Amino acid sequence: MPTPTKSASDIICTIRESGHRVTNGKRxxxxxxxxxxxxxxxDEVVQAVRAIEPEINQSTIYRILEEFEELGLVVHSHLGASAAVYHLAGQNHAxxxxxxxxxxxxxxxxTFDVMEVQLREKFGFNLDxxxxxxxxxxxxxxxxxxx
Ligand SMILES: [Zn+2]
Ligand SMILES: [Zn+2]
Ligand SMILES: [Zn+2]
Structure with missing residues (x-):
């Protein structure tokens, strides 16, 4: 389980340490x-990022989110039928x-502690x-x- 990221500069550090380029968009x-x-x-990420960096285009922001996910900085989840939502990794909730x-x-x-053990023992399944x-x-x- 990754530890919660505390500041934007922690994120920038992780990007740099992974050998990735740091851009204004990523900041x-x-x-x-x-x-x-x-x-x-x-869409909300795109809107908020454009308030800081108006020049950045949507596909660049998508790619940045993907990169952040690959680096373990960000996770997404699906809340019902609406589009996926994003937040920083390391938040221990369902x-x-x-x-x-x-x-x-x-x-x-x-809340899922017992279920997680049962799923693993009975079905060999690893619960996310x-x-x-x-x-x-x-x-x-x-x-x-x-x-
Ligand atoms: Zn998904
Ligand atoms: Zn209701
Ligand atoms: Zn969440």
Whole structure:
């Protein structure tokens, strides 16, 4: 499990140490990810990066996100039917998404401790707790249905 990245300069350091080129675009993407507290869609990343670096084009930002993922700096996850969302690696949570209202919730990854062991022992399966959200009904929608 990678340790959480603390600042944009940590990210820049990792890029440099991996022998990759450091560009203004990469700095901007790093800053956007650091300053965000939530999950960002690709479009949201593009918008926020362009506020810093207006000249940068969309495909460059896509490539930077891919590179950051390869370097283990960034992870994406799928929250329901909407496009993938991105955030910095090292955050130990899993996601729930409500099928009815679309609410997404972060839950501690430890929620899956028992399940992870069972999946490995019974099926030889290695669970990825973060990549895909669990779908269902949130507390509010469930209550409304029970009325
Ligand atoms: Zn994916
Ligand atoms: Zn997440
Ligand atoms: Zn709901």
């Amino acid at each position: 901007a993407v790093a800053e956007v990810l650091i300053s965000s507290t939530s999950h960002l869609s690709v 996601h729930l998404v409500c099928d009815n209202c679309g609410l997404t919730q972060e839950i501690p990854a430890t 707790r973060h990549h895909v959200a669990l779908s269902g009904l949130c507390a509010t929608c469930r209550e409304n249905q029970e009325k």
